[in-house]
Amino acid sequence: MxxxxxxxxxxxxxxxxxxxxxxxxxxxxxxxxxxxxxxxxxxxxxxxxxxxxxxxxxxxxxxxxxxxxxxxxxxxxxxxxxxxxxxxxxxxxxxxxxxxxxxxxxxxxxxxxxxxxxxxxxxxxxxxxxxxxxxxxxxxAAAGMPMAPISDNGSINLWIPDPDYRPDANKLTELPELNWECERGIRDIVRMGGKAKFGEYAALRTGGFDGYSKIDTELLKYYISVRFGQDAVDWLVDAVGEETEYARKVFRWAARGLPPDMALKKVSVDTEITANAVNKRRVVSYD
The missing domain is CATH 3.30.420.10 (Ribonuclease H-like superfamily/Ribonuclease H)
Known part of the structure; x- marks a missing residue:
């Protein structure tokens, strides 16, 4: 070799x-x-x-x-x-x-x-x-952080946006406003696309409580369908289900405007950060 x-x-x-x-x-x-x-x-x-x-x-x-x-x-x-x-x-x-x-x-x-x-x-x-x-x-997926739907035979259904989908302008005005910090962060990550790294996702914050923080799953799914179409909702449900808190975190970020695959990435990054913080506290407690 x-x-x-x-x-x-x-x-x-x-x-x-x-x-x-x-x-x-x-x-x-x-x-x-x-x-x-x-x-x-x-x-x-x-x-x-x-x-x-x-x-x-x-x-x-x-x-x-x-x-x-x-x-x-x-x-x-x-x-x-x-x-x-x-x-x-x-x-x-x-x-x-x-x-x-x-x-x-x-x-x-x-x-x-x-x-x-x-x-x-x-x-x-x-x-x-x-x-x-x-x-x-x-x-x-094997580490508990799904990034795409996976079929029983192991094939992966990567997110491909519908090039013909156009959000309804009137429905977009009905969506809750984002805190400026969150809106800017989402815009930056979307602009970077596949070049966005762990640090960019980690830096993305809601900027405080917003209109997506406490709403139910069905309304989050509706907001996602407004931004990206019903296919996005179906794809996310196939990837993470809809009953867990992990799934709801994904739905919140997609409802805020992160494309579905990026919403999954954001929550996986946050999960890693949380796990690392827990590990650090455990180490400190042993000293």
């Missing part, structure tokens, strides 16, 4: 098998989830979405690579490319970064052992999260 630098425009056709993988963590450390999509000659043949217990983001990313490699062994492949959006894990596996933690070194050694067992060229390369959406959705 040669060293591979970060690159875009990956030539998937050069490989018999292409595997996109991702790891997610509800807090760091927290409940880990891994996901992957395995493609042979342009056709998806398998996907996985598995919870992996308590650990860190980097452990989850390694475990996703390991699971993909373990799946490859009985297939006797001729060539494999594994695509991850973890710069750290990709660069450690390719010898570009050092490994400073024994638990990651153990996972690294497992990766190297599996590559030798596969016995064919295996390239492990980096791609952006935007280019790794399906694996990201599978991993996030």
């Amino acid at each position: 040669g060293k591979k630098k970060h690159r875009s425009g990956i030539k998937r056709d050069n490989y018999q098998y292409t595997v996109n993988v991702d790891g997610a963590c509800a807090g760091n450390p927290g409940l880990m989830g891994i996901g992957g999509v395995i493609v042979k000659s342009g056709e998806t043949i398998h996907s996985f979405s598995e919870a992996k217990g308590f650990g860190t983001n980097n452990e989850a990313e390694y475990l996703a690579v390991i699971t993909a490699l373990e799946y490859m062994i009985p297939l006797c492949p001729e060539s494999v490319i594994i695509i991850s959006d973890s710069q750290l894990v990709v660069n450690q596996i390719n010898g570009i970064y050092g490994i400073n933690y024994p638990h990651l070194a153990k996972l690294f050694n497992r990766v190297q052992t599996l590559i030798k067992q596969i016995g064919c060229p295996v390239d492990i390369v980096w791609a952006s999260r935007e280019d790794n959406k399906e694996a990201d959705a599978l991993a996030s």
Whole structure:
């Protein structure tokens, strides 16, 4: 396996098998989830979405690579490319970064052992999260933070807005006003699109109590349908249901104007932040 630098425009056709993988963590450390999509000659043949217990983001990313490699062994492949959006894990596996933690070194050694067992060229390369959406959705779902509806056979239904949908101007005027801080934050994230990172989502705040904070689920769904159409409501319900507080948080952000996929991302970021804060308090309490 040669060293591979970060690159875009990956030539998937050069490989018999292409595997996109991702790891997610509800807090760091927290409940880990891994996901992957395995493609042979342009056709998806398998996907996985598995919870992996308590650990860190980097452990989850390694475990996703390991699971993909373990799946490859009985297939006797001729060539494999594994695509991850973890710069750290990709660069450690390719010898570009050092490994400073024994638990990651153990996972690294497992990766190297599996590559030798596969016995064919295996390239492990980096791609952006935007280019790794399906694996990201599978991993996030396994960690309890859904990012898209997932069918029983593991296929992911990513959000695609209806290009012909136009909100009714009169109905838009009926929606509760946003606090200026929230309105500006939503506008900025929508403008950034897929380039919006964890920090931008974390910085987004309601700016205090607003007209979306305490209303019932049915009214939130109506507001979402006004902004994005009924398809958006159906997509979100498929992704998160509608009876949990997690779902209601997602609905509130979509009702405020975050597109459905971004509303899911916002709540997953907030969940990670809350879990990290709880972990920190636990550590302090032990001292």
